[in-house]
Amino acid sequence: EAQVTQNPRYxxxxxxxxxxVTCSQNMNHEYMSWYRQDPGLGLRQIYYSMNVEVTDKGxxxxxxxxxxxxxxxFPLILESPSPNQTSLYFCASSFGGPYNEQFFGPGxxxxxx
Amino acid sequence: GQQVMQIPQYQHVQEGEDxxxxxxxxxxxxxxxxxxxRPGGHPVFLIQLVKSGEVKKQKRLTFQFGEAKxxxxxxxxxxxxxxxxxxxxxxxxxxxxxxxxxxxxxxx
Numbered sequence: 001e002a003q004v005t006q007n008p009r010y011x012x013x014x015x016x017x018x019x020x021v022t023c024s025q026n027m028n029h030e031y032m033s034w035y036r037q038d039p040g041l042g043l044r045q046i047y048y049s050m051n052v053e054v055t056d057k058g059x060x061x062x063x064x065x066x067x068x069x070x071x072x073x074f075p076l077i078l079e080s081p082s083p084n085q086t087s088l089y090f091c092a093s094s095f096g097g098p099y100n101e102q103f104f105g106p107g108x109x110x111x112x113x
Numbered sequence: 114g115q116q117v118m119q120i121p122q123y124q125h126v127q128e129g130e131d132x133x134x135x136x137x138x139x140x141x142x143x144x145x146x147x148x149x150x151r152p153g154g155h156p157v158f159l160i161q162l163v164k165s166g167e168v169k170k171q172k173r174l175t176f177q178f179g180e181a182k183x184x185x186x187x188x189x190x191x192x193x194x195x196x197x198x199x200x201x202x203x204x205x206x207x208x209x210x211x212x213x214x215x216x217x218x219x220x221x
Contacts, residue, residue, distance in 0.1 A: 090155055098205075099144060100161075102156075
């Protein structure tokens with residue numbers, strides 16, 4: 001089944017404790033992206049990747065890191081999480097770029113205390 | 114920068130009423146996409162419009178792309194409770210911004 005998976009689905013952590021949210025897709029998509037969703041602010045892009053080893057900042061990259069060592073995986077790293085990073089995170093992927101249908105993962109709800 | 118504005122932000126309708134949400138851009142778009150996010154779910158692709166003046170239908174949903182490729186609309190005829198959710202219209206040429214979308218509530 002074609003899908004985008006994210007882990008963990010829920011996470012409660014404390015300020016400053018490094019964490020990684022994994023994202024994996026099995027559709028051989030070139031483009032992958034991370035979004036965060038907050039009430040009243042909608043879906044905002046954090047980082048995106050056009051292909052392996054090619055990543056770029058989205059609209060809200062501060063406090064996040066990403067890497068794209070393999071085509072299928074695009075982990076989101078929070079080196080020192082802060083409470084303002086409490087949010088719902090979505091990973092998405094598509095063929096070629098954002099101009100094609102994006103497939104979203106189920107989301108990761110992160111709470112930073 | 115390139116951005117698509119969507120209105121309204123919220124809409125409550127009685128079941129059976131029609132609903133329309135509009136997306137407007139100050140620049141010409143290569144294409145525009147529509148997504149639906151159910152409460153508690155993730156965004157799901159509905160359709161993509163590419164041609165000027167294009168109209169596409171999916172059952173009770175009608176999607177339009179303006180002649181100038183700067184605006185688009187989604188019209189739902191006779192809403193049902195299953196239409197509840199947030200509708201997004203990312204459009205652009207190289208950058209696609211989802212924004213806040215339109216949150217639709219359908220009252221039974």
